[in-house]
Every structure is written in C-alpha cells, then in structure tokens.
Amino acid sequence: MVIKLKVISFTINGEKRQVTMRGDERLIDLIRDELKLTGTKEGCGQGECGACTVLVDGKAVPSCLMLAVKVDGKEILTIEGLKRNGILHPLQKAFIEAGAVQCGFCTPGMIMSLMELLSNQDEVTPEEIRAHLSGNICRCTGYSKIIDAAMLAHKMLKEMRNHV
Amino acid sequence: MFNVVAPENLQIAIDILSGENTKVIAGGTDLMVRVRQGMFKPDVLVDITRIRSLRGIKKTDDHIEIGATTTHSDILKNPDTPPLLKEAVSKIGSPQIRNLGTIGGNIVNASPAGDTLVPLYLYEATVEITGKGTKELPIEEFIKGPGKTVLKQGEILSNIRIPILKGYKHIFHKVGERDAMAISVASMGILYKTDGDILQDIRVAFGSVYPTVIRIKEVEELLRNQRISKDILIEASKIIEKNVKPISDVRATAMYRKKVAGRLIFRLLEISR
Ligand SMILES: Cc1cc2nc3c(=O)[nH]c(=O)nc-3n(C[C@H](O)[C@H](O)[C@H](O)COP(=O)(O)OP(=O)(O)OC[C@H]3O[C@@H](n4cnc5c(N)ncnc54)[C@H](O)[C@@H]3O)c2cc1C
Ligand code: FES
Ligand code: FES
Numbered sequence: 001m002v003i004k005l006k007v008i009s010f011t012i013n014g015e016k017r018q019v020t021m022r023g024d025e026r027l028i029d030l031i032r033d034e035l036k037l038t039g040t041k042e043g044c045g046q047g048e049c050g051a052c053t054v055l056v057d058g059k060a061v062p063s064c065l066m067l068a069v070k071v072d073g074k075e076i077l078t079i080e081g082l083k084r085n086g087i088l089h090p091l092q093k094a095f096i097e098a099g100a101v102q103c104g105f106c107t108p109g110m111i112m113s114l115m116e117l118l119s120n121q122d123e124v125t126p127e128e129i130r131a132h133l134s135g136n137i138c139r140c141t142g143y144s145k146i147i148d149a150a151m152l153a154h155k156m157l158k159e160m161r162n163h164v
Numbered sequence: 165m166f167n168v169v170a171p172e173n174l175q176i177a178i179d180i181l182s183g184e185n186t187k188v189i190a191g192g193t194d195l196m197v198r199v200r201q202g203m204f205k206p207d208v209l210v211d212i213t214r215i216r217s218l219r220g221i222k223k224t225d226d227h228i229e230i231g232a233t234t235t236h237s238d239i240l241k242n243p244d245t246p247p248l249l250k251e252a253v254s255k256i257g258s259p260q261i262r263n264l265g266t267i268g269g270n271i272v273n274a275s276p277a278g279d280t281l282v283p284l285y286l287y288e289a290t291v292e293i294t295g296k297g298t299k300e301l302p303i304e305e306f307i308k309g310p311g312k313t314v315l316k317q318g319e320i321l322s323n324i325r326i327p328i329l330k331g332y333k334h335i336f337h338k339v340g341e342r343d344a345m346a347i348s349v350a351s352m353g354i355l356y357k358t359d360g361d362i363l364q365d366i367r368v369a370f371g372s373v374y375p376t377v378i379r380i381k382e383v384e385e386l387l388r389n390q391r392i393s394k395d396i397l398i399e400a401s402k403i404i405e406k407n408v409k410p411i412s413d414v415r416a417t418a419m420y421r422k423k424v425a426g427r428l429i430f431r432l433l434e435i436s437r
Binding site: 062 | 168170192193199200209211213259261264345
C-alpha cells in the first residue's frame, strides 16, 4: 500500500498552521511531536484519563483518540494558548492560588476541560464541575483543591465579565 | 499504517468503502483503541464526519430522526431527544468521549453494553442502511450478536428513526464499577405508562446480561395492566434471571450479573410511591 501524506491546515492557539501528517498519526502526535507544544500530556492513550484534553472548535476532546487529519480546517486550543500578553488566564491563576497543582501532569487536561465548561456557562455549581471533570483523573490532589480552583476561576471570570 | 479519506459526499464515501480492507471511522473512540492495539489493520479509513447529511436531529410528526454521526453531546443538548435516550447518553464515558463519540458508532459496535441500545430497543427504533440503495430495519434485526451487525462491505448506517411515544415515563439504571467511564456490568431501561396506579403499558430491556441488548416480553406481559407490588416484582425478577445469559469477564461474574439484573426490576417500586 502507498502511504500518502496529507497536508492539513488549521488554527492552533490563534495561529494559522499547515503541516504534513500521516493518516495514522493522532492529534496528540501533531501537538507534541510536530508542533513541540508539550504542555498537553499523554497518560493512558485510550481516552480514560483526560490528560491529553484539548479544545477543537471549542469542544474538549481526548487528543489521543482523534486522528490528526481530522482537524483539517478546524481551530485548536491547547494550554499554551491561554496566556494573553504574558498574563496567565484566570483558570491558571486560580489553580496556583488554590494549590490545585501537585505533580502537574493532569493539570493541562483539567484546565482545558474547565475551559469548555466555563466558556459556555455563566453560572456553575461544584456539582457541575465534578460532573464535567469526570473524564479527568488526578493521582495527587484528591480533587477537592481542583474543585476549589475551578470555583475561584469561575468567580474571577464573572468579575471580569461584569467589568466590561 | 493506513490512509484516511474524508469525503463530503455520501456516495463517494460508499464507493470508497466498497474497496477491500476499508472501514468507516466516525468519532474513532472505539476504533482508535482497537487499531492501536493491533486488533485491526485497515488500509483505508473513511472519515464520514464531514458528510453534512449524516449529522443532526430532525423532528417529524411522529418520529425523531438522528443522523448517524451526531455526537452524544449534540444528542444531549437537543430538546427533541427522547427522554430515555437522553438519560442513557448522559451516562456514556465522559464529556470528552461524548464530544467525539457518535450514536452510529455506538450502534455499529453492537456491544451488549452499548448505552444507546437499551433505549433504541425500547422505543422500537429503526435504522437506515445506505449502500447501493437504502433500506430500513428494526434495530433488533440490525444487531446480530456481540460486535455483529447485518452491515456488509460498502454499506453504512446512515440514520436512526425513533417513534415519538406520548405519555410514557422512563427508568434507566446503569450498574458499573464507578460513575464515570464505566462500561456497564448490567443496565436496565423501562418505558411505562400508568393509569392511576395500574401499569397500562410497559417495556423492559437489559444491557450487558445477554449477547445483545434484550427485551424481556414475558416480564412485560406479566406486568401489563397490573398494580405494582412486591409480590409481582419477585415473580418478574425470577423471569428475568431465567431469561438472561450473561458472561463472566474482568468486570463481573455471570452469576453477579444475573442477580443484579433480577434485582434491578425492583426500581419499579419507586413509581408506586
Ligand atoms: C474511555 C471510553 C469510555 C467509553 N464509555 C462508554 C460508555 O459508557 N457506554 C458506551 O456505550 N460506550 C462507551 N465507550 C465506547 C464508545 O465511545 C461509544 O460506543 C461511541 O458511541 C462510539 O462511537 P464513535 O463514533 O467513536 O465510533 P468509531 O470508533 O468511529 O466506530 C466504531 C465502529 O463502528 C463503525 N462505524 C461507526 N459509524 C458507522 C456508520 N455510520 N456506519 C457504519 N459503520 C460505522 C466503525 O467502523 C467501527 O467499527 C467508551 C469508549 C471509551 C474510549
Ligand atoms: S491520554 Fe488521552 S485520555 Fe488518557
Ligand atoms: S497533580 Fe499530579 S496527577 Fe494531578
């Protein structure tokens, strides 16, 4: 069989890119190996842990289960894209402030999942946060600080919205 | 290694799929795991998620039609989604899996634990197959066994049609090792209609306790036009244990599954309270 390389165009963290990928390469391979954005982590590689979560067209997806060529024409957001003009995103600040990071391996995935939730909802409860993080596993924190961080970020985002 | 094509046109997809060692990929949440484990070595994957006509939810006078590549998240968000289907879909995997995974992929997987199947059997949904022509089949005839459907090379599942049932309520219960991400050990769905405290109509189906999802008509007949009582449910429970044929696997033993299935029917006591 002839393996054809495919040229794909997409936007990642606001920047337009064009790369050549093999059909069997995954989105996480594109992000980590091709674009060298190593903030996104691979844990299980099977959709179970959420460490590899990124946003594609605003939806949180496990990048270990998605073929890279599927993002042709789409918009990707990874943890590296949250910072604006050198200033951390409220979610990143809240994780630091609440002490929600220990080894940090799950953190980018947690934050990207929460990005999806908090960008789409004006009001959110701790129960909704727990439910939304059901696909993200953390081996260190016991989760409660992560829920605290999410509630804090929610508060910060709400204040920002009320100021504009 | 394999190539991926992503046609926007259904007919082109069908033509490519008639070739040897080609396979459909929708969300990929099942296929990717299997391909990476080497359980399956395709030459060409046909990504059908760019075909507009296969995606979305439509309401007609008496049916809800769901395109095969509609994701679980889109099904959850749609106000027209039949309530029992909505509840079952909300229990699938995690938000990330639901954003990628599709209803068509869940059906074609034909897993006895497939969470959309219990509702689809109960609503008596039909599925549309597109190949050289199109045909429509009841879901129970589409699924042949664990991982087996009637689909042939060059055919895809294109659409799902669910009759709208008025005045029915539902129960859905999934028993798993934990709340999220758990493939069910046993699951039960019920659609019922009451007249006072009499069960006017009832449909009962189980997942994960038989080679396919299974409706137990004998239990439905026993309970129809009856008042719910502990005694009648004990009888129903015995019929269920007699009808299921579970397997033992990493998640549970056959005996445990049989007992759980039998006990689940007691959830009906809730409606008599
Ligand atoms: C972590 C994890 C948790 C999960 N939890 C659950 C759960 O709780 N409940 C549950 O039911 N499932 C679960 N699944 C399984 C899976 O996510 C679902 O079955 C999902 O709906 C599959 O859809 P897909 O679009 O991703 O399928 P794909 O992986 O794209 O396809 C699956 C199979 O169907 C074929 N196919 C897909 N669409 C079509 C079509 N339209 N026509 C013809 N063939 C087609 C493919 O060729 C392939 O053989 C889980 C999976 C993972 C990885
Ligand atoms: S690495 Fe993708 S979900 Fe675990
Ligand atoms: S902080 Fe270590 S896995 Fe979550």
